[in-house]
Amino acid sequence: MRTTDHARTPTFDLPRGSEVGEVIRSAEAEASCVKRRHLVELEDLPWWPRVFRDGETDYFAIALRLAKTYSVIAPRLAAALKRSRTTQIIDLCSGGGGPWLDLLPALRAEGATVSLCLTDKYPNTAALAKIAGKIPGVRFEAESVNALDVPERLTGFRTVLTAFHHFRPPEARAILASAVRQGQGIAIVEAASRTPRAFGMCLGVPLAVWLLSPFIRPFRWSRLFWTYLVPIVPAAVLFDGLVSGFRIYTPDEMRAMAVDAGGDAFDWEAGIARPPWSLIPIPYLIGLPRHRAATKDRTKEVSRIGRRFARRVHACGPPFTGSMVVRRDYDVDPARITLSSAC
Numbered sequence: 561m562r563t564t565d566h567a568r569t570p571t572f573d574l575p576r577g578s579e580v581g582e583v584i585r586s587a588e589a590e591a592s593c594v595k596r597r598h599l600v601e602l603e604d605l606p607w608w609p610r611v612f613r614d615g616e617t618d619y620f621a622i623a624l625r626l627a628k629t630y631s632v633i634a635p636r637l638a639a640a641l642k643r644s645r646t647t648q649i650i651d652l653c654s655g656g657g658g659p660w661l662d663l664l665p666a667l668r669a670e671g672a673t674v675s676l677c678l679t680d681k682y683p684n685t686a687a688l689a690k691i692a693g694k695i696p697g698v699r700f701e702a703e704s705v706n707a708l709d710v711p712e713r714l715t716g717f718r719t720v721l722t723a724f725h726h727f728r729p730p731e732a733r734a735i736l737a738s739a740v741r742q743g744q745g746i747a748i749v750e751a752a753s754r755t756p757r758a759f760g761m762c763l764g765v766p767l768a769v770w771l772l773s774p775f776i777r778p779f780r781w782s783r784l785f786w787t788y789l790v791p792i793v794p795a796a797v798l799f800d801g802l803v804s805g806f807r808i809y810t811p812d813e814m815r816a817m818a819v820d821a822g823g824d825a826f827d828w829e830a831g832i833a834r835p836p837w838s839l840i841p842i843p844y845l846i847g848l849p850r851h852r853a854a855t856k857d858r859t860k861e862v863s864r865i866g867r868r869f870a871r872r873v874h875a876c877g878p879p880f881t882g883s884m885v886v887r888r889d890y891d892v893d894p895a896r897i898t899l900s901s902a903c
Contacts, residue, residue: 594754596813597806598728602796603682611782614684615793616800617656618776618783619769620722621687626772629751630659630721631666632835633844637747638670640846641717644745647674648716652707652735653723654678654700656687664695677714679705686778708734710742718746725750725807729817732809736821739847748845752801753832754808758840762801766794814845826850 603613624630641649651660657678664676678688678700688700705711707720708731718739724732739746752758773787787793809817811830818828826847834841 594756594759594806596754596809599803599806601726601800601803601807603800604726610682611786612792612796613682614656614687615783615786616797617684618687619772619793619797621656621658622772622776623768624659624722624751625662627838628662628835629838629842630663630749632833632838633749633842634663634666635670636833636844636846637719637749638667638672640745640747640848641667641672641674644717644848646717646745649674649676649719650710650714650716650744651676651678651719651721652680652705652710653720653726654680654683654688655723656684657691658721660691660698661694664698674717675699677701677716679710679714681706690778708738710738712742715742716744718744720746720748722749722751724748724814725804725809732814733817733821736818736847740822740825740849743849745848746846748814750808750843751840752805752808753841753843754805754810755841759802759805761840762798762805765798765801766791769794769797809843811843811845814843818845818847822847824850 602608603616649664651658654660660676660678664674667674675697676695676699678691678698680688680701681704683700683702683704685700685702692698692700701714705714707723707727710718720735724735727735736746769787770791773783773793776783783793811832815828815830818826818830822828827850828845828847830843830845832841832843
């Protein structure tokens with residue numbers, strides 16, 4: 561388990577010194593200067609009308625896409641997906657689909673060939689159906705899926721994007737523990753941070769809602785009514801945005817919960833990423849089952865040693881040709897394999 565920075569090679573095989581996913585130490589220090597408070601967001605309330613909840617999630621989805629918030633995390637997430645050898649992503653707390661219209665093609669462009677299943681406790685079925693209809697290999701669960709109790713039939717690498725802050729620490733640990741228990745990799749990424757700068761930028765959210773609402777699809781007259789004539793949606797987005805700022809976890813806080821939940825069973829990477837054009841640092845946590853990562857490393861090492869044996873055998877010639885065999889048993893410790901001096 562490591563916290564990455566620009567001076568060390570990241571855990572999930574990104575190029576050394578890459579701008580993508582760098583930890584910005586000043587940002588992490590700033591992220592811890594506002595005390596976390598678990599206040600109540602309107603969209604978390606069971607009685608909050610669906611028309612308002614969908615209005616909020618629709619706005620968040622288009623705002624994330626236009627800001628390209630998650631483009632900076634795509635290479636790191638793709639590396640984790642490839643290392644886990646998974647073929648499916650299970651996205652929890654999908655809301656209105658978040659960044660997936662852009663993020664999934666970006667992951668595939670990075671070489672992660674995966675399908676996507678979108679889920680939510682209160683699924684915005686119209687928005688999720690739109691994404692499923694636009695991108696091949698995407699489906700959604702129309703029924704409620706609780707991130708604290710993911711059905712065993714939903715197997716794959718789990719993601720929680722812009723939603724982990726909705727859960728109190730015991731619930732957040734339970735989400736991580738569930739992934740560990742079922743041996744599924746998991747990535748937690750937020751779209752903001754607990755910083756004074758993020759709070760200041762929230763004040764401009766109502767204007768953004770008014771500007772973007774006509775372009776949100778599918779079109780709904782009710783959205784325009786509750787945005788312009790009776791502006792409940794802009795007010796709700798502002799309120800929930802400010803509350804979210806107080807609830808977001810720092811990388812250190814997520815890392816501590818991950819250790820409590822999974823111990824040494826997983827490799828954990830926590831850090832902060834920031835796109836070059838953004839003023840807001842993005843905290844993230846990525847976890848992979850350790851045995852899978854170790855198996856891949858052993859495979860590479862044994863293959864390397866096997867090639868060395870082949871070269872030695874070829875150099876020796878008869879009668880040694882064919883007399884040396886390397887067992888391709890990936891449970892063997894490569895450190896115990898040595899080259900004989902048969903020549």
